[in-house]
Amino acid sequence: MTSPPTVSLATAQRSLGDPGRRYPLWPPLTGGCPATSTEEVSYPVEVEYAYDQVPAGLFEARPGRGGLDRWAPLLPPLAAPGLGEGGTPLVELEPGVFVKDESRNPTWSHKDRLNRCTVGAALGCGAPGVVVASSGNHGASAAAFAARAGLRCVVLTGTALPPAVDAFLHAYGAVVLPVPVEARWPLTRRIADRFGLHPVSNLTPQAHTGHAFGAEGYKTVAYELHAELGVPAAVFVPTGYGELLFGIHKGFAELRRLGVTERVPRLIACEPATGGPLTAALRQGLPATWVEVGPTEAYGINCPVGGYRGVVAVRESGGRSVLVTDEQARAAQAELGRAGLWAELSAAVGLAGLRAAPREEFDGPVVCVSTSAGFKDQGAGRGPREAPVAEWEAARARLLAAGLRE
Incomplete structure (x- = not known):
């Protein structure tokens, strides 16, 4: 079997505001679609590919970690050298519940x-x-x-x-x-x-558009999930601007388009209860909207404005959004810790969203994406330190207080 080519099959940029409107692949549009965006809302663009040229063996199981280079035909040109990104582990938390641990990437995040x-x-x-x-x-x-x-x-x-x-x-x-x-x-x-x-980040205050090439990298989460698990019933995603949410959905949509799968999972957007612009946009039937945000320890996804990408992902996957409190997020973070996974509070919001959902809602395995490592939290390392112990009785008393038994 020959290896799939490492050359990108990207052909153009396509407006999500008007899917019939296309732009050349270069230069990447960093401010959204210039034709459809208005003073009220900015529409992002996505990358299109020559799907009829995708090699048949691209999604066949192959040994090795792989990383993003494995999926090069369905990504923008990977001109930058890699750092071993991608290929993160899928950890089974309990029967039918999996955690995609993105903290194993080179800089400990998705x-x-x-x-x-x-x-x-x-x-x-x-x-x-x-x-x-x-x-x-x-x-x-x-x-x-x-x-x-x-x-x-x-x-x-x-x-x-x-x-x-x-x-x-x-x-x-x-x-x-x-x-x-x-x-x-x-x-x-x-x-x-x-x-x-x-x-390489957003330039539009009306609604998040982000970089045209950026969300394409997140498609590889879907490719990896499919390689290990098939198509889950749902994927719970910590959501700020919605780029990760969109990328995962697009990856599964491409698998269906190419005939590799017959369906896509439901995408569940998990936002802090102190804001929730995607939840507000979905409720009001808007492409994006702005909300007041309150204080939350999940600072990484505490966004006042959402983006149309998130609306597309939820709508086209038959998914929904859920608002998560800090208390729920901390409970999920502690649960991940007991399983040996140290997650940033923002990263634990995906699991918190699952725990708040009725289990009978999903017929099949579900995946919670944990986006980053716990040392990124604002309070990491600032907690009280244990007093030193030098004698047996003091050590024994502390161990017994912690629930250990002699």
Whole structure:
């Protein structure tokens, strides 16, 4: 059997606002569809492929971890060198419930799948570097892949960046600029324009559009799930702007289009109860909307504005959205910890969404995507330290108090 080609079959960019409208593959559209976007809402674009040329053996089981390069024909050109992203483990939490642990990626989050594609776009455009607005995971990942590719990286972060993430960014040589949330988009755009840096995050305040190539990297989650599990009944996804949600749905939709599967799973978007723009858009029948957000420890997905990608994923998969409280998220985080998985609170929201759902709703296995590692939490490492013990009786008393029995 010959190996599938590693050349991208990407052909064009297609508007999600008007699916009949197409643009050349280059340059990648970083501000959404210019024809259909308005002052009220911005519509993203997606990448189209020559599906009739996809090699028959692409989805056959093969040994080895693989990573994104395995799926190169159905991804934008992978011009940037990889870091071993993808191929993350699927952990069975209990019969019929699986966790896709994205913390096993190179920078401990799902964003590595996206940035392998977006930094490749920067190289393809001949940019000297990338600029990204991010509360944590996206910036760290972009900085890593930019460093690997020999590019500069500027990260516009929140003013309450966790110390561990701040150290993470500087380790990759990124230029870190803490800015208020409302200043992120205009500053990102101006930096891109003045310094020639390629933006690898959102530029549109009306609704999240993101990078044209980015969500394509998330399709590989679907390919990997299918390779190990087939088509699950549902996939629960921690949701901020909806790019991961859309990418997973598109991956399964492509498998169905190519005749590999006959159906797609239901996509369940799990948002913090303090906001929930996707939930609001679905309830109001809108392509996207803006909501007031309250305080939550799940800061990584606490977004005031959603994106049309999320609406498409939920609607076309027959899925829905669910709002999760911090209390529910912490319970799910503790459950994952007892199973040996240390997840960021935002990452545990997927499991929390499942635990809040009636089990009889799903006929078959379900997957909860855990997006990143626990050290990304704002309070990680700040808890009280145990007092030292030097004598047997003190050690014994503490062990008994913890529930151990002699």
